[in-house]
Amino acid sequence: MTAAxxxxxxxxxxxxxxxxxxxxxxxxxxxxxxxxMFSLATGGFMALGAYCSVYLTMEMSQPFALAVLxxxxxxxxxxxxxxxxxxxxxxxxxxxxxxxxxxxxRVVALNWDDLTGGALGIVNIPRDTQTWHLALALVVVIYLxxxxxxxxxxxxxxxxKQDDVVAQTMGVDVFTVRLSLFVASGFICGAAGALAAHLxxxxxxxxxxxVRSVDALSYPILGGVNxxxxxxVGAVFTTIxxxxxxxxxxxxxxxxxxLVLAVVxxxxxxxxxxxxxxxxAGNSGGGKATAAAPRVSP
Amino acid sequence: MLEVRNLRAGYGAVDVLEGISLSVPTGACVCxxxxxxxxxxxxxxxxxxxIPASSGxxxxxxxxxxxxxxxxxxxxxxxxxxxxxxxxxxxxxxxxLLVGAYTRGDDQVGSDxxxxxxxxxxxxxxxxxxxxxMSGGEQQMLAIGRALMARPRLLLLDEPSxxxxxxxxxxxxxxxxxxxxxGTTVLLVEQNARKALSVASYGYVLxxxxxxxxxxxxxxxxSSQVVEAYLGDAS
Numbered sequence: 001m002t003a004a005x006x007x008x009x010x011x012x013x014x015x016x017x018x019x020x021x022x023x024x025x026x027x028x029x030x031x032x033x034x035x036x037m038f039s040l041a042t043g044g045f046m047a048l049g050a051y052c053s054v055y056l057t058m059e060m061s062q063p064f065a066l067a068v069l070x071x072x073x074x075x076x077x078x079x080x081x082x083x084x085x086x087x088x089x090x091x092x093x094x095x096x097x098x099x100x101x102x103x104x105x106r107v108v109a110l111n112w113d114d115l116t117g118g119a120l121g122i123v124n125i126p127r128d129t130q131t132w133h134l135a136l137a138l139v140v141v142i143y144l145x146x147x148x149x150x151x152x153x154x155x156x157x158x159x160x161k162q163d164d165v166v167a168q169t170m171g172v173d174v175f176t177v178r179l180s181l182f183v184a185s186g187f188i189c190g191a192a193g194a195l196a197a198h199l200x201x202x203x204x205x206x207x208x209x210x211v212r213s214v215d216a217l218s219y220p221i222l223g224g225v226n227x228x229x230x231x232x233v234g235a236v237f238t239t240i241x242x243x244x245x246x247x248x249x250x251x252x253x254x255x256x257x258x259l260v261l262a263v264v265x266x267x268x269x270x271x272x273x274x275x276x277x278x279x280x281a282g283n284s285g286g287g288k289a290t291a292a293a294p295r296v297s298p
Numbered sequence: 299m300l301e302v303r304n305l306r307a308g309y310g311a312v313d314v315l316e317g318i319s320l321s322v323p324t325g326a327c328v329c330x331x332x333x334x335x336x337x338x339x340x341x342x343x344x345x346x347x348x349i350p351a352s353s354g355x356x357x358x359x360x361x362x363x364x365x366x367x368x369x370x371x372x373x374x375x376x377x378x379x380x381x382x383x384x385x386x387x388x389x390x391x392x393x394x395l396l397v398g399a400y401t402r403g404d405d406q407v408g409s410d411x412x413x414x415x416x417x418x419x420x421x422x423x424x425x426x427x428x429x430x431x432m433s434g435g436e437q438q439m440l441a442i443g444r445a446l447m448a449r450p451r452l453l454l455l456d457e458p459s460x461x462x463x464x465x466x467x468x469x470x471x472x473x474x475x476x477x478x479x480x481g482t483t484v485l486l487v488e489q490n491a492r493k494a495l496s497v498a499s500y501g502y503v504l505x506x507x508x509x510x511x512x513x514x515x516x517x518x519x520x521s522s523q524v525v526e527a528y529l530g531d532a533s
Contacts, residue, residue: 155397159386166384168348171372171401171448226388 013131019239020134021196026219026231027141028188031181033217033225035160038091041082041098042216044105045075045186047208049193051109051116054125054203064128068194075190076183083182087175102213109205121204129199137195138232141188146228157181189216222263224270233272299324299452299483300345305354307344313352314340316507322452327474327484329494331518331528332504338487339381341504342454345485346378347371358452373401377450381457383441387430391421394429394440398447407447414443417473435466442473452483459490471497491528495519503528 025042032039049071056067078101086097109116116122148154156177159167164174197203215238223234241259245252267273300322308314314337322328332338344351347368356364363371377398386394395414399407415422418439424432429440438458445453455474459467467490475497478484488494495501495515503511503524511523518524 152396152400155389155393156400158389158393159397162386162388163384165348165380166386167397168368169346169372169378169380169384170397170444171369172397173367173369 015240015243017129017131017134017199019236020131020138021192021199022216022219022239023232023235024134024138024141024195025189025192025216026223026235027138027145028185028192029216030145030220030225030231031188032185033220034157035178035181036091037087037178037182037185038095038217039098039182039185040095040210040213040217041079041101041186042189043208043210043212044098044102045078045189046193046196046212047102047105047109047205048074048078049190050197050203050208051122052190053194054122054197055115057126057128057198058122064126064198067198068191071194072187072191075193076187078190079183079186080179083179083186087178087182099210099213102208102210106205106209109208116203116205119205121202121207123202125197125201125203127198127201129195134195137191142228142232149228153177218260220270222260222271224267224272226269227272230270230272234270237271299326299359300485301355301357301360302341302345303355303357305341305344305351305356307340307349307351307354309340309349314507315344317354318504318507318509320502320509320512322483322485324483325478325481326500327478327486327498329486329488329498329501329515330504331488331491331494331501331524333489333528335506336504337507338504339456342378342456342485342487345371346376346454348378369401372448375449375451376454377445377448377452378454379441379445379456379458382460383434383437385429385432385437385440385444388428390426391429391432391440392425395421395444395447398444401448410447410449414446417446417476418443435462435469438462438466438470439473442470442477446477446482450482452485453477455484455486457487457489459488459493467493489528491518491524 025046029039029042052074053067053071056062056070057064082097082101086094089097110119112118156167156170156172159170160172160174160177167174193208219234219238220231221234222238223232224230241256242252245255248255263271302318302320304317304319306313306315306317318341320328320330330338330341340349343349345356347363347366347370351364354364355362358374358376363374386397389397392411395411396407399410415425420436421439421443424436429437432440442455442458458470458474462470471493474484474486478497486494486498495518498515500514501512501518502509503518511518511521513521
Protein backbone atom coordinates (compact mmCIF):
# COMPACT_ATOMS: atom_id res chain seq x y z
CA MET A 1 0.00 0.00 0.00
CA THR A 2 2.64 2.51 1.07
CA ALA A 3 4.87 1.28 -1.70
CA ALA A 4 2.12 2.03 -4.17
CA UNK A 5 1.65 5.51 -2.70
CA UNK A 6 5.36 6.20 -2.86
CA UNK A 7 5.46 5.02 -6.41
CA UNK A 8 2.55 7.26 -7.27
CA UNK A 9 4.31 10.24 -5.69
CA UNK A 10 7.51 9.40 -7.50
CA UNK A 11 5.81 9.36 -10.87
CA UNK A 12 3.88 12.46 -9.89
CA UNK A 13 7.09 14.37 -9.14
CA UNK A 14 8.38 13.30 -12.52
CA UNK A 15 5.44 14.98 -14.17
CA UNK A 16 5.99 18.11 -12.11
CA UNK A 17 9.60 18.26 -13.22
CA UNK A 18 8.54 17.78 -16.80
CA UNK A 19 5.89 20.51 -16.52
CA UNK A 20 8.43 22.95 -15.11
CA UNK A 21 10.99 22.10 -17.76
CA UNK A 22 8.51 22.42 -20.61
CA UNK A 23 7.19 25.67 -19.18
CA UNK A 24 10.75 27.01 -19.19
CA UNK A 25 11.10 26.07 -22.85
CA UNK A 26 7.68 27.58 -23.51
CA UNK A 27 8.86 30.98 -22.27
CA UNK A 28 11.95 30.68 -24.42
CA UNK A 29 9.65 30.22 -27.39
CA UNK A 30 7.31 32.92 -26.16
CA UNK A 31 10.14 35.44 -26.52
CA UNK A 32 10.67 34.40 -30.13
CA UNK A 33 6.95 34.32 -30.91
CA UNK A 34 6.40 37.73 -29.35
CA UNK A 35 8.17 39.18 -32.38
CA UNK A 36 6.61 36.72 -34.86
CA MET A 37 9.57 34.38 -35.05
CA PHE A 38 8.21 30.87 -35.51
CA SER A 39 11.40 29.17 -34.49
CA LEU A 40 12.02 25.46 -34.95
CA ALA A 41 15.52 25.86 -33.55
CA THR A 42 14.47 24.78 -30.03
CA GLY A 43 15.56 21.18 -30.54
CA GLY A 44 18.96 22.32 -31.77
CA PHE A 45 19.48 24.76 -28.89
CA MET A 46 18.44 22.14 -26.35
CA ALA A 47 20.73 19.53 -27.88
CA LEU A 48 23.68 21.95 -27.72
CA GLY A 49 22.88 22.75 -24.10
CA ALA A 50 22.45 19.10 -23.22
CA TYR A 51 25.61 17.69 -24.84
CA CYS A 52 27.75 20.61 -23.74
CA SER A 53 26.68 20.36 -20.11
CA VAL A 54 26.96 16.57 -20.00
CA TYR A 55 30.47 16.81 -21.41
CA LEU A 56 31.39 19.33 -18.74
CA THR A 57 29.97 17.37 -15.80
CA MET A 58 30.97 13.87 -16.91
CA GLU A 59 34.25 14.35 -18.78
CA MET A 60 35.60 17.54 -17.24
CA SER A 61 34.14 17.08 -13.72
CA GLN A 62 32.93 20.65 -13.69
CA PRO A 63 30.21 21.79 -11.27
CA PHE A 64 26.63 21.35 -12.46
CA ALA A 65 25.76 25.06 -12.25
CA LEU A 66 28.68 25.95 -14.49
CA ALA A 67 27.65 23.26 -16.95
CA VAL A 68 24.10 24.61 -17.19
CA LEU A 69 25.41 28.12 -17.68
CA UNK A 70 27.78 26.92 -20.39
CA UNK A 71 24.90 25.14 -22.12
CA UNK A 72 22.83 28.31 -22.02
CA UNK A 73 25.68 30.43 -23.37
CA UNK A 74 26.29 27.93 -26.16
CA UNK A 75 22.57 28.10 -27.06
CA UNK A 76 22.75 31.89 -27.11
CA UNK A 77 25.92 31.83 -29.23
CA UNK A 78 24.30 29.49 -31.74
CA UNK A 79 21.24 31.75 -31.84
CA UNK A 80 23.47 34.71 -32.64
CA UNK A 81 25.29 32.84 -35.39
CA UNK A 82 22.18 31.59 -37.14
CA UNK A 83 20.12 34.68 -36.28
CA UNK A 84 22.44 37.12 -38.02
CA UNK A 85 21.86 35.75 -41.52
CA UNK A 86 18.52 34.01 -41.01
CA UNK A 87 16.54 36.79 -39.32
CA UNK A 88 16.62 38.70 -42.58
CA UNK A 89 14.35 35.99 -43.93
CA UNK A 90 10.62 36.20 -43.51
CA UNK A 91 8.02 33.87 -42.08
CA UNK A 92 8.18 30.43 -43.61
CA UNK A 93 11.79 30.85 -44.77
CA UNK A 94 12.85 31.65 -41.25
CA UNK A 95 11.01 28.57 -40.05
CA UNK A 96 12.72 26.37 -42.66
CA UNK A 97 16.14 27.76 -41.78
CA UNK A 98 15.66 27.10 -38.07
CA UNK A 99 14.38 23.60 -38.88
CA UNK A 100 17.53 22.99 -40.91
CA UNK A 101 19.62 24.08 -37.93
CA UNK A 102 17.89 21.58 -35.65
CA UNK A 103 18.39 18.82 -38.23
CA UNK A 104 22.09 19.64 -38.64
CA UNK A 105 22.60 19.46 -34.89
CA ARG A 106 20.72 16.14 -34.75
CA VAL A 107 22.79 14.61 -37.54
CA VAL A 108 26.02 15.82 -35.97
CA ALA A 109 24.93 14.36 -32.62
CA LEU A 110 24.14 11.09 -34.37
CA ASN A 111 27.57 10.81 -35.95
CA TRP A 112 30.01 12.40 -33.55
CA ASP A 113 30.40 9.19 -31.55
CA ASP A 114 33.29 10.35 -29.35
CA LEU A 115 31.38 13.25 -27.90
CA THR A 116 27.74 12.23 -28.07
CA GLY A 117 27.84 8.46 -28.03
CA GLY A 118 26.25 8.45 -31.46
CA ALA A 119 22.89 6.78 -31.86
CA LEU A 120 23.25 5.01 -28.51
CA GLY A 121 23.47 8.33 -26.71
CA ILE A 122 25.04 8.93 -23.31
CA VAL A 123 23.86 6.97 -20.30
CA ASN A 124 24.38 7.23 -16.55
CA ILE A 125 24.31 10.99 -16.50
CA PRO A 126 24.29 12.19 -12.87
CA ARG A 127 20.79 13.30 -11.91
CA ASP A 128 21.84 16.76 -10.74
CA THR A 129 18.69 18.64 -11.70
CA GLN A 130 16.44 19.18 -8.70
CA THR A 131 12.82 20.26 -8.87
CA TRP A 132 13.72 23.54 -7.19
CA HIS A 133 16.32 24.31 -9.88
CA LEU A 134 13.62 24.10 -12.49
CA ALA A 135 11.15 26.08 -10.39
CA LEU A 136 13.70 28.80 -9.69
CA ALA A 137 14.71 29.09 -13.34
CA LEU A 138 11.05 29.30 -14.34
CA VAL A 139 10.25 31.97 -11.75
CA VAL A 140 13.23 34.07 -12.83
CA VAL A 141 12.28 33.79 -16.50
CA ILE A 142 8.61 34.62 -15.83
CA TYR A 143 9.67 37.62 -13.77
CA LEU A 144 11.95 38.88 -16.55
CA UNK A 145 9.25 38.37 -19.18
CA UNK A 146 6.78 40.21 -16.97
CA UNK A 147 9.17 43.15 -16.59
CA UNK A 148 9.83 43.19 -20.31
CA UNK A 149 6.12 43.32 -21.15
CA UNK A 150 5.63 46.50 -19.17
CA UNK A 151 8.66 48.31 -20.59
CA UNK A 152 9.22 50.55 -23.59
CA UNK A 153 11.01 47.67 -25.25
CA UNK A 154 8.02 45.43 -24.53
CA UNK A 155 5.68 47.85 -26.27
CA UNK A 156 8.08 48.09 -29.18
CA UNK A 157 8.06 44.28 -29.41
CA UNK A 158 4.25 44.27 -29.41
CA UNK A 159 4.37 46.78 -32.24
CA UNK A 160 6.82 44.59 -34.18
CA LYS A 161 4.55 41.60 -33.70
CA GLN A 162 1.77 43.36 -35.47
CA ASP A 163 3.61 45.45 -38.00
CA ASP A 164 7.34 45.77 -38.69
CA VAL A 165 6.89 49.01 -40.57
CA VAL A 166 5.01 50.73 -37.74
CA ALA A 167 7.74 49.77 -35.32
CA GLN A 168 10.36 51.10 -37.74
CA THR A 169 8.44 54.33 -38.15
CA MET A 170 8.59 54.78 -34.41
CA GLY A 171 12.37 54.45 -34.52
CA VAL A 172 12.59 50.85 -33.34
CA ASP A 173 15.60 48.95 -34.67
CA VAL A 174 13.53 45.93 -35.61
CA PHE A 175 16.43 43.68 -36.59
CA THR A 176 18.38 44.21 -33.38
CA VAL A 177 15.31 43.71 -31.21
CA ARG A 178 14.48 40.47 -33.06
CA LEU A 179 18.04 39.21 -32.78
CA SER A 180 18.13 39.95 -29.04
CA LEU A 181 14.89 38.06 -28.50
CA PHE A 182 16.13 35.12 -30.54
CA VAL A 183 19.39 35.03 -28.58
CA ALA A 184 17.47 35.16 -25.29
CA SER A 185 15.36 32.31 -26.59
CA GLY A 186 18.52 30.35 -27.43
CA PHE A 187 19.89 31.02 -23.95
CA ILE A 188 16.78 29.72 -22.22
CA CYS A 189 16.48 26.68 -24.49
CA GLY A 190 20.18 25.89 -24.03
CA ALA A 191 19.75 26.01 -20.25
CA ALA A 192 16.62 23.88 -20.52
CA GLY A 193 18.54 21.31 -22.57
CA ALA A 194 21.24 21.13 -19.91
CA LEU A 195 18.64 20.74 -17.15
CA ALA A 196 16.78 18.09 -19.18
CA ALA A 197 19.95 16.05 -19.72
CA HIS A 198 20.66 15.95 -15.99
CA LEU A 199 17.06 15.00 -15.23
CA UNK A 200 16.74 11.85 -17.29
CA UNK A 201 20.06 9.96 -16.80
CA UNK A 202 20.20 9.76 -20.58
CA UNK A 203 20.51 11.87 -23.71
CA UNK A 204 20.26 10.67 -27.28
CA UNK A 205 20.07 12.40 -30.64
CA UNK A 206 16.38 11.57 -30.93
CA UNK A 207 15.52 13.63 -27.84
CA UNK A 208 15.92 16.99 -29.48
CA UNK A 209 14.72 16.71 -33.05
CA UNK A 210 11.87 18.24 -34.95
CA VAL A 211 9.23 16.78 -32.62
CA ARG A 212 10.78 18.58 -29.69
CA SER A 213 10.82 21.85 -31.64
CA VAL A 214 7.20 21.55 -32.72
CA ASP A 215 6.05 20.57 -29.22
CA ALA A 216 7.87 23.58 -27.81
CA LEU A 217 6.23 25.85 -30.33
CA SER A 218 2.80 24.47 -29.48
CA TYR A 219 3.02 25.31 -25.74
CA PRO A 220 2.83 29.11 -26.01
CA ILE A 221 0.54 28.94 -29.01
CA LEU A 222 -1.94 26.66 -27.24
CA GLY A 223 -1.77 28.63 -24.01
CA GLY A 224 -1.90 31.97 -25.74
CA VAL A 225 0.86 34.48 -26.32
CA ASN A 226 -1.06 37.54 -25.22
CA UNK A 227 -1.19 36.63 -21.55
CA UNK A 228 1.85 36.24 -19.31
CA UNK A 229 0.58 32.87 -18.02
CA UNK A 230 -0.17 31.57 -21.52
CA UNK A 231 3.06 29.60 -22.10
CA UNK A 232 2.88 28.12 -18.58
CA VAL A 233 -0.71 26.98 -19.06
CA GLY A 234 0.05 25.60 -22.51
CA ALA A 235 3.11 23.68 -21.32
CA VAL A 236 1.41 22.20 -18.26
CA PHE A 237 -1.69 21.33 -20.24
CA THR A 238 0.25 19.65 -23.04
CA THR A 239 2.49 17.79 -20.59
CA ILE A 240 -0.28 16.48 -18.36
CA UNK A 241 -2.76 15.71 -21.08
CA UNK A 242 -1.01 12.59 -22.48
CA UNK A 243 -0.89 11.22 -18.92
CA UNK A 244 -4.54 12.01 -18.34
CA UNK A 245 -5.43 10.33 -21.60
CA UNK A 246 -3.42 7.23 -20.78
CA UNK A 247 -6.62 5.22 -20.27
CA UNK A 248 -7.41 5.50 -23.96
CA UNK A 249 -4.14 3.85 -25.04
CA UNK A 250 -4.10 3.92 -28.85
CA UNK A 251 -6.67 6.68 -29.00
CA UNK A 252 -4.43 8.99 -27.02
CA UNK A 253 -2.59 10.60 -29.88
CA UNK A 254 -5.81 11.07 -31.80
CA UNK A 255 -7.52 12.72 -28.83
CA UNK A 256 -4.50 14.91 -28.26
CA UNK A 257 -4.47 15.96 -31.89
CA UNK A 258 -8.20 16.65 -31.86
CA LEU A 259 -7.87 18.80 -28.76
CA VAL A 260 -5.04 20.84 -30.26
CA LEU A 261 -7.10 21.30 -33.38
CA ALA A 262 -10.08 22.42 -31.32
CA VAL A 263 -8.04 25.04 -29.50
CA VAL A 264 -6.60 26.35 -32.75
CA UNK A 265 -10.04 26.50 -34.37
CA UNK A 266 -12.13 27.90 -31.56
CA UNK A 267 -9.62 29.77 -29.41
CA UNK A 268 -7.15 31.23 -31.89
CA UNK A 269 -5.70 33.48 -29.18
CA UNK A 270 -4.84 30.45 -27.08
CA UNK A 271 -6.59 28.51 -24.34
CA UNK A 272 -6.34 31.40 -21.89
CA UNK A 273 -8.56 33.58 -24.03
CA UNK A 274 -11.61 31.76 -22.58
CA UNK A 275 -11.07 33.97 -19.55
CA UNK A 276 -11.58 37.14 -21.53
CA UNK A 277 -15.03 38.56 -22.11
CA UNK A 278 -15.97 37.39 -25.54
CA UNK A 279 -18.27 39.06 -27.96
CA UNK A 280 -21.20 37.37 -29.55
CA ALA A 281 -20.34 34.77 -32.12
CA GLY A 282 -20.58 35.95 -35.70
CA ASN A 283 -19.19 39.34 -34.84
CA SER A 284 -15.70 38.39 -35.86
CA GLY A 285 -15.27 40.78 -38.76
CA GLY A 286 -12.30 42.61 -37.31
CA GLY A 287 -10.51 39.45 -36.22
CA LYS A 288 -8.37 39.46 -33.13
CA ALA A 289 -8.38 43.19 -32.66
CA THR A 290 -12.06 43.31 -31.82
CA ALA A 291 -12.01 40.39 -29.43
CA ALA A 292 -11.82 42.47 -26.28
CA ALA A 293 -12.86 45.98 -25.24
CA PRO A 294 -16.56 46.60 -25.59
CA ARG A 295 -17.43 49.20 -28.12
CA VAL A 296 -20.41 50.07 -30.20
CA SER A 297 -19.47 49.63 -33.80
CA PRO A 298 -21.28 51.47 -36.54
CA MET B 299 14.70 71.85 -43.09
CA LEU B 300 14.48 69.22 -45.83
CA GLU B 301 16.13 69.35 -49.22
CA VAL B 302 15.66 66.52 -51.72
CA ARG B 303 17.73 66.58 -54.91
CA ASN B 304 17.41 64.29 -57.87
CA LEU B 305 16.11 61.43 -55.78
CA ARG B 306 15.72 58.06 -57.46
CA ALA B 307 14.19 55.22 -55.51
CA GLY B 308 11.96 52.22 -55.93
CA TYR B 309 11.47 48.58 -55.17
CA GLY B 310 13.90 45.95 -56.35
CA ALA B 311 15.55 46.87 -59.62
CA VAL B 312 12.79 49.22 -60.75
CA ASP B 313 12.93 52.91 -59.88
CA VAL B 314 9.54 54.43 -59.15
CA LEU B 315 10.99 57.89 -58.66
CA GLU B 316 12.90 59.11 -61.66
CA GLY B 317 14.84 61.92 -60.06
CA ILE B 318 12.69 64.25 -58.03
CA SER B 319 13.71 67.40 -56.20
CA LEU B 320 11.77 69.23 -53.57
CA SER B 321 12.39 71.54 -50.69
CA VAL B 322 10.60 71.99 -47.38
CA PRO B 323 11.66 75.20 -45.60
CA THR B 324 11.77 75.24 -41.80
CA GLY B 325 8.35 75.98 -40.35
CA ALA B 326 6.53 75.52 -43.64
CA CYS B 327 3.76 73.14 -44.60
CA VAL B 328 4.44 71.73 -48.05
CA CYS B 329 2.24 69.24 -49.88
CA UNK B 330 2.96 66.62 -52.47
CA UNK B 331 -0.01 65.87 -54.71
CA UNK B 332 -0.54 63.15 -57.23
CA UNK B 333 -2.72 60.29 -58.37
CA UNK B 334 -2.47 56.69 -57.26
CA UNK B 335 0.85 55.16 -58.23
CA UNK B 336 2.56 58.47 -58.88
CA UNK B 337 5.20 57.72 -56.24
CA UNK B 338 4.03 59.78 -53.30
CA UNK B 339 4.40 57.07 -50.68
CA UNK B 340 7.68 55.97 -52.25
CA UNK B 341 8.98 59.51 -51.82
CA UNK B 342 8.16 59.56 -48.13
CA UNK B 343 9.52 56.04 -47.62
CA UNK B 344 12.80 57.00 -49.29
CA UNK B 345 13.12 60.21 -47.28
CA UNK B 346 12.76 58.44 -43.95
CA UNK B 347 14.88 55.46 -44.89
CA UNK B 348 12.21 52.76 -45.07
CA ILE B 349 13.38 51.92 -48.57
CA PRO B 350 16.86 52.62 -49.94
CA ALA B 351 17.26 55.44 -52.44
CA SER B 352 19.33 54.42 -55.45
CA SER B 353 20.72 57.87 -56.06
CA GLY B 354 20.28 61.54 -55.27
CA UNK B 355 20.59 63.58 -52.11
CA UNK B 356 18.37 63.92 -49.06
CA UNK B 357 19.53 66.68 -46.74
CA UNK B 358 17.98 67.22 -43.34
CA UNK B 359 19.07 70.57 -41.98
CA UNK B 360 22.03 70.43 -44.32
CA UNK B 361 23.13 66.90 -43.35
CA UNK B 362 22.92 63.96 -45.69
CA UNK B 363 20.47 61.32 -44.41
CA UNK B 364 20.04 59.22 -47.54
CA UNK B 365 21.98 56.22 -46.30
CA UNK B 366 20.60 56.26 -42.78
CA UNK B 367 18.12 53.69 -41.60
CA UNK B 368 14.73 54.74 -40.39
CA UNK B 369 15.50 54.37 -36.68
CA UNK B 370 18.33 56.88 -37.03
CA UNK B 371 16.24 59.26 -39.09
CA UNK B 372 13.55 59.24 -36.39
CA UNK B 373 16.20 60.13 -33.83
CA UNK B 374 17.23 63.06 -36.03
CA UNK B 375 13.71 64.49 -35.68
CA UNK B 376 11.64 63.09 -38.53
CA UNK B 377 8.35 61.29 -37.85
CA UNK B 378 6.17 59.52 -40.37
CA UNK B 379 2.42 59.05 -40.08
CA UNK B 380 2.11 56.09 -42.42
CA UNK B 381 -0.54 55.55 -45.03
CA UNK B 382 -3.58 53.75 -43.71
CA UNK B 383 -2.78 54.86 -40.13
CA UNK B 384 -1.38 51.49 -39.05
CA UNK B 385 -2.09 51.78 -35.36
CA UNK B 386 -1.20 48.70 -33.33
CA UNK B 387 -4.72 47.27 -33.17
CA UNK B 388 -4.45 44.99 -30.16
CA UNK B 389 -2.66 47.51 -27.99
CA UNK B 390 -4.34 50.24 -25.96
CA UNK B 391 -4.43 53.81 -27.19
CA UNK B 392 -2.04 54.88 -24.46
CA UNK B 393 0.45 52.10 -25.21
CA UNK B 394 0.34 53.07 -28.88
CA LEU B 395 1.26 56.63 -27.93
CA LEU B 396 4.05 55.40 -25.68
CA VAL B 397 5.51 53.33 -28.52
CA GLY B 398 5.82 56.67 -30.30
CA ALA B 399 8.16 57.84 -27.55
CA TYR B 400 10.41 54.78 -27.96
CA THR B 401 13.45 56.73 -29.11
CA ARG B 402 13.33 59.23 -26.26
CA GLY B 403 15.27 58.90 -23.08
CA ASP B 404 14.05 62.08 -21.37
CA ASP B 405 11.56 62.52 -18.56
CA GLN B 406 9.11 64.71 -20.47
CA VAL B 407 7.21 61.83 -22.01
CA GLY B 408 4.43 62.17 -19.43
CA SER B 409 3.83 65.82 -20.14
CA ASP B 410 3.92 65.22 -23.89
CA UNK B 411 1.34 62.49 -23.42
CA UNK B 412 -0.85 65.02 -21.63
CA UNK B 413 -0.30 67.47 -24.48
CA UNK B 414 -1.46 64.89 -27.03
CA UNK B 415 -4.52 64.17 -24.88
CA UNK B 416 -5.29 67.90 -24.72
CA UNK B 417 -5.05 68.14 -28.47
CA UNK B 418 -7.15 65.01 -29.04
CA UNK B 419 -9.75 64.83 -26.26
CA UNK B 420 -11.18 61.72 -27.88
CA UNK B 421 -7.95 59.81 -27.37
CA UNK B 422 -8.02 60.70 -23.70
CA UNK B 423 -11.52 59.27 -23.35
CA UNK B 424 -10.42 56.09 -25.07
CA UNK B 425 -6.94 55.78 -23.66
CA UNK B 426 -7.49 52.34 -22.10
CA UNK B 427 -9.31 51.01 -25.14
CA UNK B 428 -7.76 48.85 -27.84
CA UNK B 429 -6.69 50.99 -30.77
CA UNK B 430 -8.20 48.60 -33.30
CA UNK B 431 -11.67 49.13 -31.87
CA MET B 432 -11.75 52.83 -32.73
CA SER B 433 -13.17 54.51 -35.80
CA GLY B 434 -10.98 55.48 -38.74
CA GLY B 435 -10.88 59.13 -37.73
CA GLU B 436 -9.90 58.30 -34.17
CA GLN B 437 -7.21 55.97 -35.44
CA GLN B 438 -5.87 58.75 -37.65
CA MET B 439 -5.73 61.05 -34.62
CA LEU B 440 -3.89 58.30 -32.77
CA ALA B 441 -1.42 57.85 -35.62
CA ILE B 442 -0.71 61.60 -35.61
CA GLY B 443 -0.50 61.71 -31.82
CA ARG B 444 1.89 58.76 -31.86
CA ALA B 445 4.14 60.53 -34.35
CA LEU B 446 4.10 63.68 -32.19
CA MET B 447 5.26 61.64 -29.20
CA ALA B 448 8.68 61.39 -30.85
CA ARG B 449 8.86 65.24 -30.77
CA PRO B 450 9.52 65.58 -34.49
CA ARG B 451 10.82 68.75 -36.06
CA LEU B 452 9.67 67.45 -39.43
CA LEU B 453 6.37 65.59 -39.66
CA LEU B 454 5.66 63.49 -42.74
CA LEU B 455 1.99 62.67 -43.30
CA ASP B 456 0.93 60.07 -45.84
CA GLU B 457 -2.66 60.53 -47.01
CA PRO B 458 -4.21 61.45 -43.68
CA SER B 459 -7.63 61.89 -45.30
CA UNK B 460 -7.76 58.40 -46.78
CA UNK B 461 -11.09 56.66 -46.18
CA UNK B 462 -12.45 59.25 -43.76
CA UNK B 463 -15.77 61.09 -43.72
CA UNK B 464 -15.65 64.73 -44.91
CA UNK B 465 -16.34 66.12 -41.44
CA UNK B 466 -13.53 64.02 -39.97
CA UNK B 467 -11.21 65.10 -42.78
CA UNK B 468 -11.88 68.71 -41.81
CA UNK B 469 -10.95 67.96 -38.21
CA UNK B 470 -7.75 66.22 -39.26
CA UNK B 471 -6.69 69.08 -41.51
CA UNK B 472 -7.44 71.64 -38.82
CA UNK B 473 -5.19 69.65 -36.52
CA UNK B 474 -2.43 69.53 -39.11
CA UNK B 475 -2.64 73.30 -39.45
CA UNK B 476 -2.43 73.70 -35.67
CA UNK B 477 0.58 71.41 -35.43
CA UNK B 478 2.29 73.37 -38.19
CA UNK B 479 1.47 76.70 -36.54
CA UNK B 480 2.93 75.40 -33.29
CA GLY B 481 6.28 75.18 -35.07
CA THR B 482 6.54 71.70 -36.58
CA THR B 483 7.54 71.61 -40.23
CA VAL B 484 5.13 69.47 -42.27
CA LEU B 485 5.41 67.55 -45.52
CA LEU B 486 1.96 66.37 -46.47
CA VAL B 487 1.19 63.78 -49.13
CA GLU B 488 -2.40 63.85 -50.36
CA GLN B 489 -4.79 62.90 -53.09
CA ASN B 490 -7.33 65.35 -51.75
CA ALA B 491 -5.63 68.30 -53.43
CA ARG B 492 -8.13 70.98 -52.42
CA LYS B 493 -7.85 70.08 -48.74
CA ALA B 494 -4.09 69.79 -48.88
CA LEU B 495 -3.72 73.19 -50.54
CA SER B 496 -5.92 74.74 -47.87
CA VAL B 497 -3.25 74.06 -45.23
CA ALA B 498 -0.08 73.98 -47.30
CA SER B 499 1.69 77.09 -48.51
CA TYR B 500 3.53 75.38 -51.34
CA GLY B 501 2.82 72.30 -53.39
CA TYR B 502 4.43 69.82 -55.76
CA VAL B 503 2.55 67.67 -58.23
CA LEU B 504 4.00 64.22 -58.79
CA UNK B 505 3.23 62.32 -61.99
CA UNK B 506 4.65 58.86 -62.68
CA UNK B 507 7.81 59.46 -60.74
CA UNK B 508 8.51 63.05 -61.79
CA UNK B 509 7.57 66.44 -60.44
CA UNK B 510 5.36 67.81 -63.20
CA UNK B 511 4.35 71.04 -61.57
CA UNK B 512 5.14 73.10 -58.51
CA UNK B 513 4.19 76.43 -57.04
CA UNK B 514 2.58 78.27 -54.16
CA UNK B 515 -0.80 77.01 -53.01
CA UNK B 516 -2.54 79.93 -54.73
CA UNK B 517 -0.77 79.27 -58.02
CA UNK B 518 -1.69 75.60 -57.93
CA UNK B 519 -5.32 76.34 -57.09
CA UNK B 520 -5.50 78.64 -60.10
CA SER B 521 -3.59 76.45 -62.51
CA SER B 522 -5.94 74.91 -65.03
CA GLN B 523 -3.73 71.84 -65.30
CA VAL B 524 -3.99 71.09 -61.59
CA VAL B 525 -7.65 71.99 -61.37
CA GLU B 526 -8.53 69.65 -64.21
CA ALA B 527 -6.44 66.74 -63.05
CA TYR B 528 -6.83 66.86 -59.30
CA LEU B 529 -9.59 69.21 -58.23
CA GLY B 530 -12.38 68.27 -60.60
CA ASP B 531 -15.07 70.68 -61.67
CA ALA B 532 -17.23 70.64 -58.59
CA SER B 533 -17.33 73.53 -56.09
